[in-house]
Amino acid sequence: EPEVTQTPSHQVTQMGQEVILxxxxxxxxxxxxxxxxxxxxxxxxxxxxxxxxxxxxxxIFDDQFSVERPDGSNFTLKIRSTKLEDSxxxxxxxxxDSRNEKLFFGSGTQLSVL
Amino acid sequence: xxxVTQLDSQVPVFExxxxxxxxxxxxxxxVYLFWYVQYPNQGLQLLLKYLSGSTLVKGINxxxxxxxxxxxxxxxRKPSVHISDTAEYFCAVRETSGSRLTFxxxxxxxxxx
Numbered sequence: 001e002p003e004v005t006q007t008p009s010h011q012v013t014q015m016g017q018e019v020i021l022x023x024x025x026x027x028x029x030x031x032x033x034x035x036x037x038x039x040x041x042x043x044x045x046x047x048x049x050x051x052x053x054x055x056x057x058x059x060i061f062d063d064q065f066s067v068e069r070p071d072g073s074n075f076t077l078k079i080r081s082t083k084l085e086d087s088x089x090x091x092x093x094x095x096x097d098s099r100n101e102k103l104f105f106g107s108g109t110q111l112s113v114l
Numbered sequence: 115x116x117x118v119t120q121l122d123s124q125v126p127v128f129e130x131x132x133x134x135x136x137x138x139x140x141x142x143x144x145v146y147l148f149w150y151v152q153y154p155n156q157g158l159q160l161l162l163k164y165l166s167g168s169t170l171v172k173g174i175n176x177x178x179x180x181x182x183x184x185x186x187x188x189x190x191r192k193p194s195v196h197i198s199d200t201a202e203y204f205c206a207v208r209e210t211s212g213s214r215l216t217f218x219x220x221x222x223x224x225x226x227x
Contacts, residue, residue: 004157031213042118043158043204043217056214091157103215105150105157 002026006106023092033093116141120218135190137205145207147188
C-alpha cells in the first residue's frame with residue numbers, strides 16, 4: 001500500500017528557533033493535513049490544505065504556524081519561533097478527496113523543544 | 115463541536131481472549147465514526163468506519179464495531195485477540211460535511227501470552 005513519508009522522525013530544537021517538518025504525501029492525493037499529539041493528550045487537528053491554500057485550521061494553528069507545498073511533492077509545516085509547548089508528535093496525512101473517509105497518516109515527527 | 119471519550123486508557127488481555135474497547139462521542143450534528151490503530155513506530159491506520167446503513171461494521175484484522183445512536187457509542191470488539199494486536203487504538207469522529215477528525219484519547223491494548 002502507498003505510504004505517507006515524514007522526515008525527520010525526531011527533531012530537537014532550541015526554544016525560539018524555526019523548524020520545518022517535512023512530509024511527502026501519496027502521489028495522487030489532493031488533500032493534505034497536519035495533526036499533532038502532545039504526550040499524554042489527544043491527537044489534535046491543526047490544518048487542512050487543498051489547491052495550494054488552507055481550507056481549514058484549528059485554534060492551535062496561529063501565526064507561528066504555516067504550511068506550504070513548495071514543489072508539488074513535499075508538504076511542509078513550519079513553526080516560526082518554537083515554544084516548549086510545541087513539543088509533540090506531528091502527523092502528516094493525505095487523501096484523494098476531503099470527503100473520502102480514509103486518511104493515510106505518516107509515522108510522525110517527534111518534535112522536542114528544549 | 116464534537117468530542118470523543120475513550121473510557122479505558124489501557125486494556126491488558128490474554129491472547130485468544132475477547133476484547134472490547136469503548137468509545138463514546140457527543141455531537142450536535144451528524145457524524146461519521148472511525149477507529150484507527152497505531153502500531154509502534156508507525157502512523158495511524160484506518161481499522162473501520164461507520165458512515166451509514168448497518169450499525170455493525172467489520173474492519174481489518176477481525177475487528178468489528180457497533181454504532182449505537184441512542185447511547186452515542188461506537189465500541190470496538192474482537193472475539194479473539196493475537197499478540198500482534200498490541201497497539202494503540204483511537205476512536206474518531208468527523209462531521210458528515212467536514213474534513214477534520216476529532217480523536218479520543220486512545221486506548222493502549224496489550225495482548226499477553
